[in-house]
Amino acid sequence: MRNFLKKIQDNKEFIYFDGGMGTYLQANGLKSGQLPETFNLDRPEVLKELAMAYAEAGANVLNTNTFGANRLKFPMDDPTYPLDQIVTSAVKNTAAVRDAYKKANPHRDVFVALDLGPTGKLLAPMGTLDFEEAVSIYSEVVRLGAEAGADCVLIETMSDTYELKAAVLAAKESCDLPVFATVIFSENGKLLTGGEPKGVVALLEGLGVDGLGVNCGLGPKEMKPIVAEIAKAASVPVIVNPNAGLPRVEGGVTYYDITPKDFAATMQEIATENPGVIGLGGCCGTTPDHIKALVDKMQGIRANPVIPCEDTVTSSGAVHVVLNEKPVIIGERINPTGKSKMKQALREDDLNYILNEGVTEEENGAHILDVNVGLPEIDEPSVLKRAVYELQGISSLPLQIDTSDFIAMEAAMRIYNGKPMINSVNGKQEVIKAVFPLVKKYGGVLVALLLDEEGIPTTVEGRMAIAEKIYAAADSYGVPRKDIVFDALVMTISTDSAAAKITLDTVRAITQTYGACTVLGVSNVSFGLPRRDLINTTFYALALENGLTAGIINPSSKAMKSVYDSFLAVRGYDNNCVSFIGGYADSISAEAELKKIKESGVVTSDTSGNTGTSPAVDDRSDIAKTPLGSAIIKGLKENCARLSKEMLSSGTDPLDVINSYIVPSLDVVGKGFEKNTIFLPQ
Numbered sequence: 218m219r220n221f222l223k224k225i226q227d228n229k230e231f232i233y234f235d236g237g238m239g240t241y242l243q244a245n246g247l248k249s250g251q252l253p254e255t256f257n258l259d260r261p262e263v264l265k266e267l268a269m270a271y272a273e274a275g276a277n278v279l280n281t282n283t284f285g286a287n288r289l290k291f292p293m294d295d296p297t298y299p300l301d302q303i304v305t306s307a308v309k310n311t312a313a314v315r316d317a318y319k320k321a322n323p324h325r326d327v328f329v330a331l332d333l334g335p336t337g338k339l340l341a342p343m344g345t346l347d348f349e350e351a352v353s354i355y356s357e358v359v360r361l362g363a364e365a366g367a368d369c370v371l372i373e374t375m376s377d378t379y380e381l382k383a384a385v386l387a388a389k390e391s392c393d394l395p396v397f398a399t400v401i402f403s404e405n406g407k408l409l410t411g412g413e414p415k416g417v418v419a420l421l422e423g424l425g426v427d428g429l430g431v432n433c434g435l436g437p438k439e440m441k442p443i444v445a446e447i448a449k450a451a452s453v454p455v456i457v458n459p460n461a462g463l464p465r466v467e468g469g470v471t472y473y474d475i476t477p478k479d480f481a482a483t484m485q486e487i488a489t490e491n492p493g494v495i496g497l498g499g500c501c502g503t504t505p506d507h508i509k510a511l512v513d514k515m516q517g518i519r520a521n522p523v524i525p526c527e528d529t530v531t532s533s534g535a536v537h538v539v540l541n542e543k544p545v546i547i548g549e550r551i552n553p554t555g556k557s558k559m560k561q562a563l564r565e566d567d568l569n570y571i572l573n574e575g576v577t578e579e580e581n582g583a584h585i586l587d588v589n590v591g592l593p594e595i596d597e598p599s600v601l602k603r604a605v606y607e608l609q610g611i612s613s614l615p616l617q618i619d620t621s622d623f624i625a626m627e628a629a630m631r632i633y634n635g636k637p638m639i640n641s642v643n644g645k646q647e648v649i650k651a652v653f654p655l656v657k658k659y660g661g662v663l664v665a666l667l668l669d670e671e672g673i674p675t676t677v678e679g680r681m682a683i684a685e686k687i688y689a690a691a692d693s694y695g696v697p698r699k700d701i702v703f704d705a706l707v708m709t710i711s712t713d714s715a716a717a718k719i720t721l722d723t724v725r726a727i728t729q730t731y732g733a734c735t736v737l738g739v740s741n742v743s744f745g746l747p748r749r750d751l752i753n754t755t756f757y758a759l760a761l762e763n764g765l766t767a768g769i770i771n772p773s774s775k776a777m778k779s780v781y782d783s784f785l786a787v788r789g790y791d792n793n794c795v796s797f798i799g800g801y802a803d804s805i806s807a808e809a810e811l812k813k814i815k816e817s818g819v820v821t822s823d824t825s826g827n828t829g830t831s832p833a834v835d836d837r838s839d840i841a842k843t844p845l846g847s848a849i850i851k852g853l854k855e856n857c858a859r860l861s862k863e864m865l866s867s868g869t870d871p872l873d874v875i876n877s878y879i880v881p882s883l884d885v886v887g888k889g890f891e892k893n894t895i896f897l898p899q
Contacts, residue, residue, distance in 0.1 A: 423660015473502025
């Protein structure tokens with residue numbers, strides 16, 4: 218089928234997917250509560266009839282009736298509907314139609330898509346389904362479908378990027394068929410778990426899908442702005458499979474009101490207005506008549522080619538960061554280098570310390586969190602995997618997986634929810650051979666250190682030569698150049714007075730020569746010197762002016778943060794200085810207000826979760842200023858338990874803890890969820 222995809226793109230043709238299935242099965246005897254997949258064994262003639270109708274309407278891709286087929290619903294040892302028979306029969310039923318149609322119409326290409334939907338369970342930490350268990354569940358279905366004769370895999374109606382990643386990984390690891398993936402957005406342009414189009418595209422392209430897009434949930438009119446975002450961000454073909462309008466329920470029956478003619482007209486607008494929209498079809502409520510009207514409407518129209526997006530994007534499950542849009546801050550605090558408390562926490566397996574650091578960095582303006590747990594005496598693969606897993610449960614920010622242990626790197630990349638930054642690769646062949654295959658498989662924005670077997674070059678030309686070597690390696694492994702971020706390397710000026718200038722000149726050369734993104738561990742410049750803050754802030758400002766994309770700094774440092782905020786204002790990234798004014802105009806009054814709060818006895822929470830005198834709070838807007846309220850709102854589970862116990866042991870009435878702290882805090886979270894400022898993972 219990949220040859221077919223290439224032909225489609227080269228000839229600017231469209232590929233047509235089929236439409237809805239549920240309403241048709243209901244009209245043909247599917248009872249309330251009955252699983253549609255049972256028709257594969259009980260009523261195969263109904264499914265064949267529908268598939269043939271879609272083929273005759275012009276669909277190139279016919280979906281198998283396996284949307285909900287998995288061992289959670291159909292155990293292998295089920296005496297009536299075992300999973301292997303459900304999946305195998307579904308594929309063979311559809312393949313029979315494919316073969317019969319192609320025999321009668323040899324000039325047309327028709328393919329069978331193994332259809333995979335959500336498992337029906339939320340993945341941990343939101344739910345109870347383990348990530349690797351989800352991968353195993355999907356892998357089982359993919360292997361069965363591929364063996365039965367499917368031509369491709371279509372993962373659809375996904376509302377959680379973590380489950381989406383599990384399904385794509387399963388498909389890629391279990392077969393060599395083309396893999397497509399479409400997700401379901403609400404009208405606000407977000408997934409149920411908060412993800413946005415650009416972040417979803419970054420994740421899917423990093424995982425190597427052959428096409429991506431959106432399906433279900435909305436009608437074609439409501440999908441138009443979302444498709445525009447996806448098409449602008451994508452570098453692979455885009456698929457659009459909307460419903461026949463928004464659902465309307467009357468008397469317990471769901472109706473869709475968009476006619477085939479109106480459906481086709483809006484789909485034509487979507488296809489002609491956006492680059493790379495090559496896959497067109499339908500979802501709930503659409504029928505063979507909708508697909509036929511669509512195919513007829515598109516006759517004579519050529520598809521717009523894919524226009525590769527050159528943005529460098531890292532993402533979490535809910536947030537994406539475009540590195541080449543404006544300078545960003547990578548928080549440096551989750552790193553044991555030079556940090557005795559962090560080392561102690563790692564030795565004592567105190568993951569709560571790491572979580573507190575992450576929350577604090579996010580609150581203080583970090584855009585990405587560096588995560589480094591490298592100590593010789595700990596099990597780094599295990600600890601890094603746990604740290605990444607727990608951090609993505611309480612922080613919405615993308616993470617930078619920072620390790621030189623390749624086993625730890627893969628363990629963390631595999632369970633990461635999103636497209637991470639990976640720190641790092643360099644010009645050494647041993648490292649290139651270990652890291653690039655991981656990035657090719659899991660996706661990621663790769664930090665490339667400009668050193669090799671000969672060490673760190675002492676000239677700009679030497680470092681640029683290593684950049685060329687790393688780009689060549691990226692090309693050979695099929696990793697996009699846009700996903701390479703160069704670290705020009707910061708050496709201390711206390712031992713080499715020319716070190717800073719070489720680094721700054723290299724940053725400028727990388728920016729001007731390649732238009733690439735750059736990253737620096739800023740504070741390295743001042744090791745061994747007094748008043749390091751003076752050196753750090755000066756160097757940081759110079760680096761930003763020379764084109765630095767991402768500074769690894771301590772966002773809690775007011776001096777460093779003020780350099781960053783001032784630079785954005787001066788260089789025009791802060792429109793009309795709105796953010797700068799908001800952050801600094803009221804700093805004096807804010808300090809005075811903080812003093813009043815402290816004097817009143819209401820103690821604001823700090824990163825360590827220290828407690829003070831915290832009277833009952835009636836005003837729910839102030840609940841976040843209390844240690845327990847803050848811990849609940851931030852999702853710091855261990856702090857919540859410890860603080861509650863401390864309050865109870867100090868004599869606070871249990872009902873007072875519930876009514877004055879827990880309930881108001883949960884109310885804040887609930888309102889945030891309603892307003893789309895807090896999402897399900899949080």
